Amino acid sequence: xxxxxxxxxxxxxxxxxxxxxxxxxxxxxxxGIPDKLIEAVRDAGTKNLTCVSNNAGxxxxxxxxxxxxxxxxxxxxxxxxxxxxxxxxxxxxKLELEFNPQGTLAERVRAGxxxxxxxxxxxxxxxxxxxxxxxxxxxxEEYVMERGLFGDVALIxxxxxxxxxxxxxxxxxxxxxxxxxxxxxxxxxEVEELVPVGAxxxxxxxxxxxxxxxIFCGAPYxxxxxxxxxxxx
Amino acid sequence: xxxxxxxxxxRAAKELKDGYYxxxxxxxxxxxxxxxxxxxxxxLQSENGMLGVGPFPYDNEVDADIINAGKQTVTEVKGTSxxxxxxxxxxxRGGHIDxxxxxxxxxxxxxxxxxxxxxxxxxxxxxxxMDLVAGVKRVIVTMEHVSKxxxxxxxxxxxxxxxxxxxxxxxxxxxxxxxVDKKGPGGVTLIELAxxxxxxxxxxxTQARLTITVGLKVS
Numbered sequence: 001x002x003x004x005x006x007x008x009x010x011x012x013x014x015x016x017x018x019x020x021x022x023x024x025x026x027x028x029x030x031x032g033i034p035d036k037l038i039e040a041v042r043d044a045g046t047k048n049l050t051c052v053s054n055n056a057g058x059x060x061x062x063x064x065x066x067x068x069x070x071x072x073x074x075x076x077x078x079x080x081x082x083x084x085x086x087x088x089x090x091x092x093x094k095l096e097l098e099f100n101p102q103g104t105l106a107e108r109v110r111a112g113x114x115x116x117x118x119x120x121x122x123x124x125x126x127x128x129x130x131x132x133x134x135x136x137x138x139x140x141e142e143y144v145m146e147r148g149l150f151g152d153v154a155l156i157x158x159x160x161x162x163x164x165x166x167x168x169x170x171x172x173x174x175x176x177x178x179x180x181x182x183x184x185x186x187x188x189x190e191v192e193e194l195v196p197v198g199a200x201x202x203x204x205x206x207x208x209x210x211x212x213x214x215i216f217c218g219a220p221y222x223x224x225x226x227x228x229x230x231x232x233x
Numbered sequence: 234x235x236x237x238x239x240x241x242x243x244r245a246a247k248e249l250k251d252g253y254y255x256x257x258x259x260x261x262x263x264x265x266x267x268x269x270x271x272x273x274x275x276x277l278q279s280e281n282g283m284l285g286v287g288p289f290p291y292d293n294e295v296d297a298d299i300i301n302a303g304k305q306t307v308t309e310v311k312g313t314s315x316x317x318x319x320x321x322x323x324x325x326r327g328g329h330i331d332x333x334x335x336x337x338x339x340x341x342x343x344x345x346x347x348x349x350x351x352x353x354x355x356x357x358x359x360x361x362x363m364d365l366v367a368g369v370k371r372v373i374v375t376m377e378h379v380s381k382x383x384x385x386x387x388x389x390x391x392x393x394x395x396x397x398x399x400x401x402x403x404x405x406x407x408x409x410x411x412x413v414d415k416k417g418p419g420g421v422t423l424i425e426l427a428x429x430x431x432x433x434x435x436x437x438x439t440q441a442r443l444t445i446t447v448g449l450k451v452s
Contacts, residue, residue, distance in 0.1 A: 028281040028282070028300075028304075028318070029281075029300060029304040030297075030304075031281075031297065031298055031300050031304075032298070054318070077358060078358050078359060078360050078361070079357060079358035079359070079360040080357060080358050081357035081358065082304075087355050090355070091355065099356070099358050099359060101359055101360075101361065101362075101363035101364050102280060102318070102322065102359075102360050102361035102364060103280075103318075103321075103322030103325055103326050103361060103363075103364030103368075104363075104364065105318075106317070106318035106319045106321070106322050107319060107322060107326075109319075110319040121326065121367075122326070122367045122368065123326060123363050123364045123367045123368065124363050124367070125367070125397075125398060126345075126395060126397070126398030126399075127363065127394065127395045127396065127397065127398070128350075128394050128395075129359075129363065169315075170298050171283075171296065171298040171299050171315050172279075172281055172282050172283050172298055172299055172300055172315055173298045174282055174315055174316065174317055175281050175282045175317065175318050176317070176318045177317070178317040178319070179317060179318065179319050206317075223297035223298065224297070225295070225297050225300075225306060226300075226304040227300070227303060227304045227305040227306070228295060228305075228306055229289045229305035229306050229307075230289055230290055230291060230292045230295060230306070231288055231289045231290070231291060233291050233292065
């Protein structure tokens with residue numbers, strides 16, 4: 001079996017990154033984002049990147065790191081609210097932005113990874129999102145055509161992974177990761193725990209190994225919380 | 234006295250039915266979960282990939298990997314499940330969710346909704362709102378009846394870019410409850426008046442074509 005296991009994020013990116021690439025990033029808010037891989041992209045200094053990611057991180061975390069260094073040319077996202085650097089760059093015209101409805105974004109990535117070039121959805125019909133796109137009536141209702149998305153490199157965060165690349169995500173950190181993992185020429189995964197092949201229950205695997213090219217253990221993790229909300233005891 | 238935010242949420246909670254799967258937006262909609270009637274059991278869906286969303290955690294049980302779509306920390310309940318964003322929006326778009334309650338900037342008499350973008354201002358994005366209003370079986374808007382400068386938000390036509398076309402079934406504002414005919418030409422019907430509010434006040438603050446239900450309930 002070909003070795004997929006790498007020492008760290010830097011090693012896992014060896015020979016992979018080049019300017020102008022499209023990166024497919026898992027995560028929702030700061031949950032399930034590929035922290036170590038994003039740091040490694042920052043350190044590599046790769047430029048003119050297009051990032052497909054539901055959010056754009058926050059100042060000082062997630063894709064916010066690559067915004068601060070000016071490495072991102074374009075974002076394809078559904079919501080970018082929590083990022084002052086993002087707003088500044090965008091208002092200065094230094095960043096392109098394509099908003100997709102969240103479900104449309106998820107399905108574009110799923111379709112891209114599944115070999116489906118386009119699909120129809122009722123989301124966004126009659127709104128700015130549908131402008132310039134083909135529409136079609138099915139069963140009396142109007143739908144808009146959306147294209148599948150397929151990138152150069154997928155940056156994925158999972159909870160546990162085995163050496164062959166089988167992955168298990170933890171709780172709400174699954175989000176966009178399973179689709180992103182399928183939708184790029186090269187899929188690189190960071191896990192909290194790297195286990196031997198055979199250690200994961202085959203019935204509990206979320207992303208099968210075939211989608212994964214490279215994997216490394218990124219522990220320890222300092223998981224950040226965007227909106228810590230508690231109730232009184 | 235017009236309704237407070239909590240009274241609006243409590244009124245919205247009366248629309249919940251036993252067994253419903255419900256998606257709640259940020260703001261007043263989030264408060265709805267505090268007013269679920271005792272004999273009603275609902276399951277909350279959060280579009281980031283969680284079904285069966287519990288209350289906010291106590292300080293010592295915060296888990297960074299358990300958040301709702303507003304990125305707030307939440308807890309599991311018995312029977313919680315997690316899934317991918319693609320599966321989550323299969324639930325949303327596929328019509329598997331019974332009710333979505335969300336906020337709005339404008340609602341038109343034909344059910345058009347605008348709640349994601351003000352041209353010329355920094356746009357944060359639509360998130361899952363367009364998918365929710367397009368796909369969920371019933372859509373209820375909770376909102377202030379007029380904007381800060383006093384302009385009606387219940388309009389003949391939306392002036393802001395739409396989130397969805399003909400998608401809103403009901404509006405609950407501080408003045409009362411309004412049914413919206415999203416399928417036909419019926420416009421907006423006042424079906425319930427908040428205690429202390431007059432029909433004249435509602436008429437004065439509503440730009441949409443308004444019908445008043447005969448034998449209007451006041452609560």
